[in-house]
Amino acid sequence: MTELLETYAPIAGAEEIERIRQLSQHLRGARVVHVNATRVGGGVAEILSKLVPLKKELGLEVHWEVIKGDRDFFHCTKSIHNALHGTHIDISSEMLKHYEETNRRNAEELQPLLREADFVFIHDPQPAMIQRFIPERKGKWIWRCHIDISHPYRPVWKYLRESLLSYDASVFHIADFAHSLPHLQYVIPPSIDPLSEKNIDLPEEEIQSVADRFGLDLERPMIIQVSRFDRLKDPIGVIHAYRLVKTFVPSLQLVLAGGIAADDPEGEAVFEEVTIAAGNDPDIHLLLLPPDAHRTINALQRMAEIVLQKSIREGFGLTVTEAMWKGRPVVGGNTGGIRLQVINHHTGFLVDTPEGAALRVRYLLRHPNIREEMGRKGRRFVRENFLITRQLREYLTLMLILLHGDMERLEIGG
Numbered sequence: 001m002t003e004l005l006e007t008y009a010p011i012a013g014a015e016e017i018e019r020i021r022q023l024s025q026h027l028r029g030a031r032v033v034h035v036n037a038t039r040v041g042g043g044v045a046e047i048l049s050k051l052v053p054l055k056k057e058l059g060l061e062v063h064w065e066v067i068k069g070d071r072d073f074f075h076c077t078k079s080i081h082n083a084l085h086g087t088h089i090d091i092s093s094e095m096l097k098h099y100e101e102t103n104r105r106n107a108e109e110l111q112p113l114l115r116e117a118d119f120v121f122i123h124d125p126q127p128a129m130i131q132r133f134i135p136e137r138k139g140k141w142i143w144r145c146h147i148d149i150s151h152p153y154r155p156v157w158k159y160l161r162e163s164l165l166s167y168d169a170s171v172f173h174i175a176d177f178a179h180s181l182p183h184l185q186y187v188i189p190p191s192i193d194p195l196s197e198k199n200i201d202l203p204e205e206e207i208q209s210v211a212d213r214f215g216l217d218l219e220r221p222m223i224i225q226v227s228r229f230d231r232l233k234d235p236i237g238v239i240h241a242y243r244l245v246k247t248f249v250p251s252l253q254l255v256l257a258g259g260i261a262a263d264d265p266e267g268e269a270v271f272e273e274v275t276i277a278a279g280n281d282p283d284i285h286l287l288l289l290p291p292d293a294h295r296t297i298n299a300l301q302r303m304a305e306i307v308l309q310k311s312i313r314e315g316f317g318l319t320v321t322e323a324m325w326k327g328r329p330v331v332g333g334n335t336g337g338i339r340l341q342v343i344n345h346h347t348g349f350l351v352d353t354p355e356g357a358a359l360r361v362r363y364l365l366r367h368p369n370i371r372e373e374m375g376r377k378g379r380r381f382v383r384e385n386f387l388i389t390r391q392l393r394e395y396l397t398l399m400l401i402l403l404h405g406d407m408e409r410l411e412i413g414g
Contacts, residue, residue: 004057005389011194012389020058020389023396028059030399031139033113035065035130036123037077040291041259042228043190043318044123044146050193050388051395058396063117065110067127073102075265077126083156084125084149085232085313091156100129107133119399122167129163140168140402146190147315148336150176168402173316173337186398189340190316191391192325192382197294199325202302210299214285216253221365224255224304226297226319227311229270229288233258234310234333236277237354239284241310244358246283249365257287257300301326305371306364310357314338321386324348324378329371331360341386347378 009017032055036044048064055062069077076095083089107114107130114120114130118139122128124146131141143164149157149172161181164170169184178185192199211218223242227233235256242254256274260267271288278284289296301307307323309332316337320330324341330348332338342348349360364371 005054007195008387008389011383012387016389016393020393020396023393023400024058024060026400026403027396030060030118031116032060032062032119032121032399033065033110033117034063034121034123035067035110035114035127037067037069037074037126039064039066041264043316045291046193046198046318047190047388047391048123050196051392054388054392055395063113065113067102067106067130068109069102069106069126071265072098074126078265080125080156080160081147082232083153084147084160086151086153088153089156096159103127103129104133106130119402125160128160131166132163140399141166142169142171142398142402143167144171145177145315146173148173148177148313149179150336169398171398174340177315177336184402186394188391188394188398189337189386190318190321191386191388192318192321193388194325194383198298199322200298202295202299206295207299207303210296211303214255214287216255216285216303218303220251220253221249222253222255222304223306223308223361224257224300225308225310226301226322227258227309228264229258229260229267229274230264231266231270232311232313234312235270235274237312238308238310238357239274239277240354241308241357241361242284244355245362245365248362252365253283253285255285255287255300255304257285257289257297259289259291259293297322298326301328304328305368306331306361308357308361309333309338310351310354311335311338317341320348321382324375325382327372327375327379329364329374329378331357331364341381343377343381347374347381 034048038045052062052064076099079089079091114134116138120141121144123144170181171186171188172178173189175187225238246252301323307328307330309317309320311333314336320332320338320341323330330342332342334350334352342350344350351357
């Protein structure tokens with residue numbers, strides 16, 4: 001009896017739950033390992049914290065392993081990350097050697113588990129080279145890319161690509177991120193857990209309590225961006241947009257809330273830059289939150305009239321999904337996976353500049369009926385496309401395809 005899965009039936013529908021059960025019957029006992037760079041902070045960790053228990057409940061033997069690395073390693077992987085996003089960064093041979101050696105040490109430690117696994121999911125560039133150091137592999141290896149690599153800095157992509165050639169498959173958020181690789185490639189967008197503390201309905205008194213704690217006035221308009229403090233999220237651009245709107249809406253409040261991911265060595269420097277940009281404005285609230293502040297983030301998103309995600313580059317942007325689930329229109333950067341979620345003029349607006357963001361925010365503040373309609377459309381769009389049950393079903397389908405090839409040969413019916 002899958003009790004945890006059953007709790008999603010009222011939201012996702014009984015038919016979806018039944019399809020998941022039928023797919024999982026063909027995978028019972030399969031040994032699955034997920035490997036990434038951090039257990040807290042960021043969308044990858046959030047998704048795995050929900051998917052892993054669900055897979056276990058369905059009868060799969062699932063392990064979630066987090067690689068170990070020092071500060072130099074994560075400086076290198078952050079440079080690789082930025083280069084894959086398109087920034088021209090020349091990474092020294094010494095840094096790359098350290099990157100390879102760290103992957104080798106992790107592979108050595110994880111070798112007994114990885115060698116015998118039926119499926120190994122390697123998430124993002126940090127552990128991508130581990131496979132090279134596991135010469136005798138039993139199962140299928142999948143590289144799961146969570147970042148926008150549509151226009152990478154070619155020298156760095158060429159270097160990383162050499163480590164991806166021997167994988168059995170790659171998975172991307174959207175088709176635009178895929179590249180020429182000699183194996184199967186799949187598109188599986190991320191998802192949110194509607195029953196998590198970050199997404200469940202909250203009582204009004206709890207929302208008021210969070211507002212009081214941070215000195216926020218629920219009687220005045222508020223806009224918010226929730227994301228880790230990263231230059232690619234453009235928090236300074238958000239401050240610029242806020243100041244443009246504030247000349248017309250003097251009572252406006254801005255909240256920039258988020259944390260610093262454990263595998264991001266640039267986070268503290270970016271937070272300092274944002275603090276300087278905010279200056280002494282009492283209506284700009286910079287909230288550095290711990291990784292487990294899920295109910296706080298939930299409350300903050302619900303108290304805002306508009307949610308921003310003005311990223312310059314973005315893999316997907318789960319904060320967009322979260323906001324839409326809460327019935328909030330989103331003003332988002334015209335990039336990556338945000339374009340998959342923000343349907344222009346329907347669930348929000350796509351923008352390219354702080355000026356564009358300011359124009360759309362001002363428009364939405366002046367038209368509450370349009371805000372409400374966009375919010376209703378956004379919640380419905382998330383329910384139909386971006387819930388964790390859909391992502392679980394697609395992961396199970398991917399594993400079955402890799403095991404059996406043509407899915408038409410499988411009898412999925414009950």
